[in-house]
Amino acid sequence: MTHGGRLVARSLREAGVGVIFTLTGGHVMPILDGALDEGIPVIDVRHEQAAVHAADAYSRLNPGRLGCAVLTAGPGVTDGVTGIANAWRANSPLLVIGGQGPFANLGRGSLQEMDHVGMIRPISKWADACYQTDRIPEYVEVAVRHAVAGVPGPAFLEIPMDVLMGPASLDDVAIPPITATPPVIHPDPADVAAAVETLATAQRPVMMAGTGVKWSRGGPALQRFAEETALPTFVNGMGRGQMPHGSPQLFNRVRREALRECDVFLLAGSPLDFRLRFGGAVSDGARIVQLDIDATLIGQNRPADVAVVGNLGVVFDRMLDEIGASNTAVDFSDWAAELRAREDKLEAQFEAQLCSDESPVDPLRFAAEIRDFVDEDTILIGDGGDIVAQASKVIPVRTPDGWMDPGPLGTLGVGMPFALAAQHSFPDRKVLIIYGDGAFGLNGFEYDTAVRFGLPIVGIVGNDAAWGQMLRPQVGLYGADRKVAVDLAETRYDRVVEALGGHGEFCQRPEEIRPALERAFASGRPALVNVMIRKDEGAPKGSTYV
Numbered sequence: 001m002t003h004g005g006r007l008v009a010r011s012l013r014e015a016g017v018g019v020i021f022t023l024t025g026g027h028v029m030p031i032l033d034g035a036l037d038e039g040i041p042v043i044d045v046r047h048e049q050a051a052v053h054a055a056d057a058y059s060r061l062n063p064g065r066l067g068c069a070v071l072t073a074g075p076g077v078t079d080g081v082t083g084i085a086n087a088w089r090a091n092s093p094l095l096v097i098g099g100q101g102p103f104a105n106l107g108r109g110s111l112q113e114m115d116h117v118g119m120i121r122p123i124s125k126w127a128d129a130c131y132q133t134d135r136i137p138e139y140v141e142v143a144v145r146h147a148v149a150g151v152p153g154p155a156f157l158e159i160p161m162d163v164l165m166g167p168a169s170l171d172d173v174a175i176p177p178i179t180a181t182p183p184v185i186h187p188d189p190a191d192v193a194a195a196v197e198t199l200a201t202a203q204r205p206v207m208m209a210g211t212g213v214k215w216s217r218g219g220p221a222l223q224r225f226a227e228e229t230a231l232p233t234f235v236n237g238m239g240r241g242q243m244p245h246g247s248p249q250l251f252n253r254v255r256r257e258a259l260r261e262c263d264v265f266l267l268a269g270s271p272l273d274f275r276l277r278f279g280g281a282v283s284d285g286a287r288i289v290q291l292d293i294d295a296t297l298i299g300q301n302r303p304a305d306v307a308v309v310g311n312l313g314v315v316f317d318r319m320l321d322e323i324g325a326s327n328t329a330v331d332f333s334d335w336a337a338e339l340r341a342r343e344d345k346l347e348a349q350f351e352a353q354l355c356s357d358e359s360p361v362d363p364l365r366f367a368a369e370i371r372d373f374v375d376e377d378t379i380l381i382g383d384g385g386d387i388v389a390q391a392s393k394v395i396p397v398r399t400p401d402g403w404m405d406p407g408p409l410g411t412l413g414v415g416m417p418f419a420l421a422a423q424h425s426f427p428d429r430k431v432l433i434i435y436g437d438g439a440f441g442l443n444g445f446e447y448d449t450a451v452r453f454g455l456p457i458v459g460i461v462g463n464d465a466a467w468g469q470m471l472r473p474q475v476g477l478y479g480a481d482r483k484v485a486v487d488l489a490e491t492r493y494d495r496v497v498e499a500l501g502g503h504g505e506f507c508q509r510p511e512e513i514r515p516a517l518e519r520a521f522a523s524g525r526p527a528l529v530n531v532m533i534r535k536d537e538g539a540p541k542g543s544t545y546v
Helices: 004-014 026-038 048-061 075-090 116-123 133-148 161-165 189-200 211-215 219-229 255-261 274-279 312-325 333-354 363-373 386-394 415-425 437-452 468-478 493-499 510-522
Strands: 020-022 042-044 067-071 094-100 126-129 154-160 205-209 233-235 264-268 287-292 306-309 378-383 430-436 458-463 503-507 527-532
Touching: 004 026, 004 133, 004 161, 020 026, 020 048, 020 415, 026 042, 026 067, 026 094, 026 161, 048 067, 048 075, 048 094, 048 415, 048 437, 067 075, 075 094, 075 116, 075 154, 094 116, 094 133, 094 161, 116 126, 116 154, 126 133, 133 154, 133 161, 154 161, 189 264, 189 287, 189 306, 189 312, 211 219, 211 312, 219 312, 264 312, 287 312, 333 363, 363 386, 363 458, 363 510, 378 386, 378 415, 386 430, 386 468, 415 430, 415 437, 415 458, 430 437, 437 458, 437 493, 458 493, 458 510, 493 503, 493 527, 503 510, 510 527
Parallel strands: 020 042, 020 067, 067 094, 094 154, 126 154, 205 233, 205 264, 264 287, 287 306, 378 430, 430 458, 458 527, 503 527
Antiparallel strands: none
């Protein structure tokens, strides 16, 4: 005989959960006890939001394996809401298990009792509660299936403490097969043929590949399709890294003008949300060919002229098959060459802005120093507003898992939680967080977690003593004498990390950054490089790319 918490842990092991992220609490102790018996590592953090962010990152970095966060009842679950919402907007699958007061006292006002399921349901793929100990594995299987099916996202399972503590027999309770790999949905051949026919009539087509390509494991097929058609391709979201850095078909600087000039827009696994001005960034006369893994995403904000629903890797391969079988001429080399010439010119102009020797450090020079230091073995994590936007313009993504940021919700505080999952998953790789000083304040105390678990994560802070992304528009709208709630102190965050047991570095000049990064990684400890950067109250000096 055992208890319900052991059934949870065994079900998680069956689902391929490789680690549980949690902050301990009385309502969920049986799950953590069961994890010991089932050999599942437990990483306990300092805030439940961090536990959910870490589970999110674990799923992003480990295809076919699901991230899992276990949260105690009441404030434990409410603290995790931001992490769940962030995963929901980022289409990231994970399982969150929440505690609850005893089922026998439901509605009587137990400690930390509240309606978790009703709160979580609008920001999850699935949310429910299990009230019978012997049905726990069944509920875990249903939760996992919902998390990974179609457009992935978070699933939430509540289990009251008396259900978790209830007796159970491992011999009598069956653990169903649980897989975190979704079924492969094949597209309708007629839709594939219509997409190829539309593309073949184009003169200036453009493709935007996004998060759906990653969850379809479609990167290799995307590359083959772009190469064989010479189709100019841009990426966003988790699509970054799905095309290899340096590919002749991968573009960046000319995105705005290419979208304005295109006559066919191939949208692959990316929504027409604010990043594309809800469809307004694309030429009014362009025909839209939309490829996605779920039909409910088709036509959002702008109707699709052709829609193909299915696993995007399969869709790209079927389109290539159709091009070959129909002997259709699909070659956009001339258009790609025209865009490449413009891209190279803009890149050269941009590169000239990265050489400033000023102190405090120019934000673009800050990003350039990071770019020149990292290699293909580095996992980069962006946690901030202004500084991460600057860095993403400078630092290329070299591998499919080489960059993580929060996604469309724009949540701050993901840096160290994402890094915990990354370093645990890949202990031999470098993990580097690019912080804004504002963002560091949200979950910077998770350096304590990294120290306790011996995870040698390195962060670098662009410290301008401000909420820079809010400072500039506020000054622009209301004037410098009307600043409010945007200034921070010139805090020595490096000393904060030293106090937590890590390694700290402080830089005031650009030439100090690379040696500081080298020492930080060589320390073998969690480390932070605190770099004082220029505080821009107007548009950054000399830059037209912000």
